[in-house]
Amino acid sequence: MTKKTSKSIIRLDHPANRKKTEPKSILKSAKRILTLKNIGKFFMYSFFGALSFLLLLFAWFAKDLPSPDKINSRILSESTQILDRNGNLIYEIHGDKNRIVLEFKDLPENLRNATVAVEDKEFYKHKGFSITGMGRAFTGVIFRDKSKGGGSTITQQYVKNALLTSERTFSRKIKEIILATEIEMVYSKDDILRMYLNEIPYGSNAYGAEAAAKMYFGKSAKDLTLEECATLAAIVQKPTYFSPYGSHVDELLARKDMVLTRMKDQGFITEEKMLEAQKTEIAFSKKREDITYPHFVMYVKEKLVEKYGEKMVEEGGLKVTTTLDPDKQKLAEQVVSEEAPPQLKKNGATNASLVAQDPKTGQILAMVGSLDYWNEEIDGNVNVAIRDRQPGSSFKPFEYATAWKKDGYGPGTPIFDLRTDFGGNPPYKPENYDGREHGIQTMRNSLAQSLNIPAVKTLYIAGIKETIDTAHDMGITTLNEPDRYGLALALGGGEVKLVDMVAAYSVFANQGERAEQTAILKVTDSKGKILEEYKDAKQKQVLDPQIAYLISDVLSDDAARAPIFGRGSALTLKNRPVAAKTGTTQQYRDAWTMGYTPSLTTGVWVGNNDNTPLKSGAGGAMAAAPIWNKFMARALEGTKVEEFEKPKGIKDITLDKVTGKKPVEGSETVSDKFPSWYKVASTSAKNYKVYTVDGLLATDNCNPEATKTVYGASVSAEIPPEDGAYSRWMKPIAAWAASHGYSTKLVPNEYTKLCDPENQPKITIELSDTEINSGESVTVTANVTTPLGAKKVDFYVDDKLKATDTSEPYTKSVVLTGSGSKKITVKVTDEGLNTASDSSSVLVKGTSTDPNMNLSISGNLAWKMIFKQCEQNLYAIRRLVLPHSLAPLKFRIESIDRSDGYLLCINLIES
Numbered sequence: 065m066t067k068k069t070s071k072s073i074i075r076l077d078h079p080a081n082r083k084k085t086e087p088k089s090i091l092k093s094a095k096r097i098l099t100l101k102n103i104g105k106f107f108m109y110s111f112f113g114a115l116s117f118l119l120l121l122f123a124w125f126a127k128d129l130p131s132p133d134k135i136n137s138r139i140l141s142e143s144t145q146i147l148d149r150n151g152n153l154i155y156e157i158h159g160d161k162n163r164i165v166l167e168f169k170d171l172p173e174n175l176r177n178a179t180v181a182v183e184d185k186e187f188y189k190h191k192g193f194s195i196t197g198m199g200r201a202f203t204g205v206i207f208r209d210k211s212k213g214g215g216s217t218i219t220q221q222y223v224k225n226a227l228l229t230s231e232r233t234f235s236r237k238i239k240e241i242i243l244a245t246e247i248e249m250v251y252s253k254d255d256i257l258r259m260y261l262n263e264i265p266y267g268s269n270a271y272g273a274e275a276a277a278k279m280y281f282g283k284s285a286k287d288l289t290l291e292e293c294a295t296l297a298a299i300v301q302k303p304t305y306f307s308p309y310g311s312h313v314d315e316l317l318a319r320k321d322m323v324l325t326r327m328k329d330q331g332f333i334t335e336e337k338m339l340e341a342q343k344t345e346i347a348f349s350k351k352r353e354d355i356t357y358p359h360f361v362m363y364v365k366e367k368l369v370e371k372y373g374e375k376m377v378e379e380g381g382l383k384v385t386t387t388l389d390p391d392k393q394k395l396a397e398q399v400v401s402e403e404a405p406p407q408l409k410k411n412g413a414t415n416a417s418l419v420a421q422d423p424k425t426g427q428i429l430a431m432v433g434s435l436d437y438w439n440e441e442i443d444g445n446v447n448v449a450i451r452d453r454q455p456g457s458s459f460k461p462f463e464y465a466t467a468w469k470k471d472g473y474g475p476g477t478p479i480f481d482l483r484t485d486f487g488g489n490p491p492y493k494p495e496n497y498d499g500r501e502h503g504i505q506t507m508r509n510s511l512a513q514s515l516n517i518p519a520v521k522t523l524y525i526a527g528i529k530e531t532i533d534t535a536h537d538m539g540i541t542t543l544n545e546p547d548r549y550g551l552a553l554a555l556g557g558g559e560v561k562l563v564d565m566v567a568a569y570s571v572f573a574n575q576g577e578r579a580e581q582t583a584i585l586k587v588t589d590s591k592g593k594i595l596e597e598y599k600d601a602k603q604k605q606v607l608d609p610q611i612a613y614l615i616s617d618v619l620s621d622d623a624a625r626a627p628i629f630g631r632g633s634a635l636t637l638k639n640r641p642v643a644a645k646t647g648t649t650q651q652y653r654d655a656w657t658m659g660y661t662p663s664l665t666t667g668v669w670v671g672n673n674d675n676t677p678l679k680s681g682a683g684g685a686m687a688a689a690p691i692w693n694k695f696m697a698r699a700l701e702g703t704k705v706e707e708f709e710k711p712k713g714i715k716d717i718t719l720d721k722v723t724g725k726k727p728v729e730g731s732e733t734v735s736d737k738f739p740s741w742y743k744v745a746s747t748s749a750k751n752y753k754v755y756t757v758d759g760l761l762a763t764d765n766c767n768p769e770a771t772k773t774v775y776g777a778s779v780s781a782e783i784p785p786e787d788g789a790y791s792r793w794m795k796p797i798a799a800w801a802a803s804h805g806y807s808t809k810l811v812p813n814e815y816t817k818l819c820d821p822e823n824q825p826k827i828t829i830e831l832s833d834t835e836i837n838s839g840e841s842v843t844v845t846a847n848v849t850t851p852l853g854a855k856k857v858d859f860y861v862d863d864k865l866k867a868t869d870t871s872e873p874y875t876k877s878v879v880l881t882g883s884g885s886k887k888i889t890v891k892v893t894d895e896g897l898n899t900a901s902d903s904s905s906v907l908v909k910g911t912s913t914d915p916n917m918n919l920s921i922s923g924n925l926a927w928k929m930i931f932k933q934c935e936q937n938l939y940a941i942r943r944l945v946l947p948h949s950l951a952p953l954k955f956r957i958e959s960i961d962r963s964d965g966y967l968l969c970i971n972l973i974e975s
Contacts, residue, residue, distance in 0.1 A: 264300055433448055861888060
């Protein structure tokens, strides 16, 4: 049987085509058609191949999966044990889950709807997994947009919690999708939602909605209100983080409001019900269980959940050895409970927190998050040690440490403590703690005495971003909005965590090396496999050891801080060097004391959780320092006394006390320690050329006659003259210098602009005649342009001043005598004493005779009249000495250039 040929192929043997088609073109067409067929086959085979591969892949993973109709046959969970550093059990996260299973009808409709609204709005539409949800989650990962949410459906979440592990692998995700699909085939949506709400963890060992309702609200799930249902739905995403008994209750309540909004948007409730529920205050039941060191334990649990997931921590049978030193922890709790109450009452505070750390290892040794974990009146369950609070002046060491990285600053650098306008709208003008100015200080004294104005200057010098970078390097995890804080950061205007401050201060104690902060020494799973273990501390040099030493040297200098804090205050320890710094925020809302020795760093916070102010004057030295002092003294009792080790490179330098430069004869001096890179300016005074018109520095364009050289002492602001803030800083310094006997006028920091080329005057002159007879006059007109305004215009004949004009029009008539060329010059002087001139010539023709004059005086009357005229019109021509002879005197008077006539006055004086 002959095979049929496709209609699209041209047959070469057909008679009708032999003449019409060339063989080459026919072959090309045939090849093109064959190629298209091959491509089609390739795609078809690829599709079926990929489909087969996926089916085989799913079959491979599905072969070991549990049957969906036996999903309740699961291994029992095991408890996780939390141990102190000595191996003593301090808390147990129970594996025996607190769960009460409910039927679907007993699960409140609001809880079901709230869960669907926030966890899987397409729950009743998909078949176990959502392509759009997975795509949304994928783009969220790619673009780091957490608002996209996760990609798992409620069915997938149930599978993950009930049947699979929480490992994040591709294979587990495939298994999750397979099981979710199978479960959707076996169970109804209501059954799946019922199983989900009975399975999932709600934190605090509460599994399922009924256990959560009883734990958090003290009632059965069927009795929950709308807002309570929304709260339970809000907890599911991060049960430990959003625990009503944890440190993130505000965020839980905000998420609850978001759940209600989604319920309204998806049609489950009306807007009226949403608003009413959002306004209703949530009342959580009091949690009380036998828990040792609750704040530390919950802190460790949160760290574990971040790393291993909620399910692993709640059920995985982990054994966690922590860094907690039971002796120091008990001491911390004792000191806070015994020392804090009288201090708190005296200062108007209700709460306190303490964290202690080994600076060499980064290990947290003690943590007291509040005065009483169980005291609801003070929100005692909130761990203030990990909450954001403003640190006040305890942040200042980071500013000085950053500034001292520069080559022009160190502990002995002079800095003026004078009220200063730091710019802004309204202007930022900080005050000191005592409301006074302290004049010229050193950076050492300014930091030790916690002076605010020098601290703001130091932050400006160091740079806000650079200071935050230093703080981040040392362990601060907040302060991520540098544009928000401004110079107020110098006084602790940004929020930090106490636990972070302890980590950062430990860098000062550890010679600039940062040992990563940790609360965990070892974690093993239920089979004893080590999941993580603390080895030697990972040290990283984040601050030059010279700067770390200098900060420690200043903070341990009791003499330097004595003018403000007095000698032997609570910031010192007997027979042992210790560095310490207090902090007080505006309106006394927070009181801090941070301090350390080379082997122990401790931070104490005192205040009110609701941010209400303490009593006036209740700063860090009064409210927090006594607690810090008692803990440090007792914790270090019987231990070796350690000095702060002085690194290589530190040098002692003597400076001029006021200028901060190399002293000259008669200078007041100050000596201090400086880092190796510090360079002293070679002189403290120099000569300056000043423009006398405005008192600013003269330029080369200035009239030399309008400049003067002055010897200026270098009493100057702490920043370069070209800095935009220099003039504001300089104003109070100039006043201080004048009042303290520094009489030399302070050198200006700006160059005058009056001498700039664009401000120079211009002049041209016009003459009425260029050729006249002797005795005739010529009219001179000056055309003047002066940006600064003309002060005067002078008219000269042969360089002799003949007339001056001070107002327009600048025109003068000048009589010329004699013969020959006469030079006419006109010079303008402007208000800036700049000058310009123009000249021209006039040819004067002489006459044949000169004027003669005869004078005879007789009689007293004539003499008196002439003498009176002379007094009124004195114009000296020449002086003659007469001979003794009384004979008539004849003498010649040379021609006089006068256009208004002649008056000859002779004054006879007897010898």
